[in-house]
Amino acid sequence: MSRKRSTRRWLMVLLGLIIIIALVMLLIRACTRETPPEPQPPPRTRPTAQSADCPDVEVVVIPGTWESRADDDPYQPHANPRSLMLRVSSALQQRFPANRARVYTIPYMAQFRNPTNLADHQADYDVSRRQGYARTAGHITALNKRCPITTFLVMGFSQGAVIAGDVASIIGNGRGIIDPDDQDLVVGVGLIADGRRVEGQQNNIGPNPPGQGAEVALGPILANRFPGISMNGKRAGGFGTLRDRVQGICAPGDLICDSPTITNPLRAIGQLAGAINNPVHAMYATPRYWEDNGATATQWMFAYAVRTIDAAPHPKHF
Numbered sequence: 001m002s003r004k005r006s007t008r009r010w011l012m013v014l015l016g017l018i019i020i021i022a023l024v025m026l027l028i029r030a031c032t033r034e035t036p037p038e039p040q041p042p043p044r045t046r047p048t049a050q051s052a053d054c055p056d057v058e059v060v061v062i063p064g065t066w067e068s069r070a071d072d073d074p075y076q077p078h079a080n081p082r083s084l085m086l087r088v089s090s091a092l093q094q095r096f097p098a099n100r101a102r103v104y105t106i107p108y109m110a111q112f113r114n115p116t117n118l119a120d121h122q123a124d125y126d127v128s129r130r131q132g133y134a135r136t137a138g139h140i141t142a143l144n145k146r147c148p149i150t151t152f153l154v155m156g157f158s159q160g161a162v163i164a165g166d167v168a169s170i171i172g173n174g175r176g177i178i179d180p181d182d183q184d185l186v187v188g189v190g191l192i193a194d195g196r197r198v199e200g201q202q203n204n205i206g207p208n209p210p211g212q213g214a215e216v217a218l219g220p221i222l223a224n225r226f227p228g229i230s231m232n233g234k235r236a237g238g239f240g241t242l243r244d245r246v247q248g249i250c251a252p253g254d255l256i257c258d259s260p261t262i263t264n265p266l267r268a269i270g271q272l273a274g275a276i277n278n279p280v281h282a283m284y285a286t287p288r289y290w291e292d293n294g295a296t297a298t299q300w301m302f303a304y305a306v307r308t309i310d311a312a313p314h315p316k317h318f
Contacts, residue, residue, distance in 0.1 A: 056099065061089045063084070209253070
């Protein structure tokens with residue numbers, strides 16, 4: 001009897017050990033099991049048709065310094081009849097019906113106060129640029145929500161080129177304005193005299209000077225020295241996925257986009273304010289300082305816009 005009891009006791013101990021080992025193994029497996037991935041939302045489907053009042057292409061034009069006004073008419077701008085971008089936008093309005101390519105010129109204050117001149121009572125550059133950016137981004141966001149398959153062509157000159165480039169950078173790097181899935185809706189970007197120009201971040205058209213944008217060249221020098229004139233330097237991430245769709249024009253010697261290294265901050269800000277009026281910066285509508293196969297900058301930009309619009313999709317309407 002005692003041998004049977006001893007055998008039974010050992011069997012019970014062995015069974016208990018087996019159960020404990022099994023429980024430990026289950027516990028280890030439970031602790032080391034990978035957390036299942038969170039379910040991903042289904043891919044957003046783009047509609048195949050949109051309202052009849054939506055244009056196929058929205059051409060967003062941003063004038064340069066002193067070429068716009070905050071209360072200007074975005075469809076028939078008249079703040080400055082000599083605005084450089086009018087040479088492009090007016091020609092596009094004559095070339096295309098509005099349902100194919102509608103031109104919307106951003107109305108903003110477009111000013112630049114020289115802080116070294118106490119008699120200058122214009123708005124600060126930062127204030128002007130922020131308004132221009134907010135109105136451009138807001139217009140694109142609102143239209144994209146209402147007309148989800150309209151494509152965009154964005155163009156600007158000088159301060160307007162800085163704003164247009166900033167908008168393209170935000171979109172191309174997926175940081176806002178429109179959904180990252182809609183980056184393909186930006187079919188083109190045209191920048192004339194971009195103050196944040198960096199070699200290699202866009203397609204440089206025609207003469208390609210070695211300098212960089214004034215905001216890049218002066219950024220480290222003027223940082224926090226002059227309130228109201230923030231030199232923002234290079235755009236983080238460049239133009240992202242839009243890089244190959246960005247066309248940049250800069251005339252050699254234009255200090256706004258072809259700025260040499262400057263070491264004297266006080267002199268630099270005076271030069272920057274004066275550069276807006278210098279002969280090179282003011283003559284992109286002539287072949288004197290920039291031309292490409294005989295075409296002026298505005299002629300080249302018009303031809304580029306026509307090619308881009310012709311190649312853009314023709315969405316259905318209801």
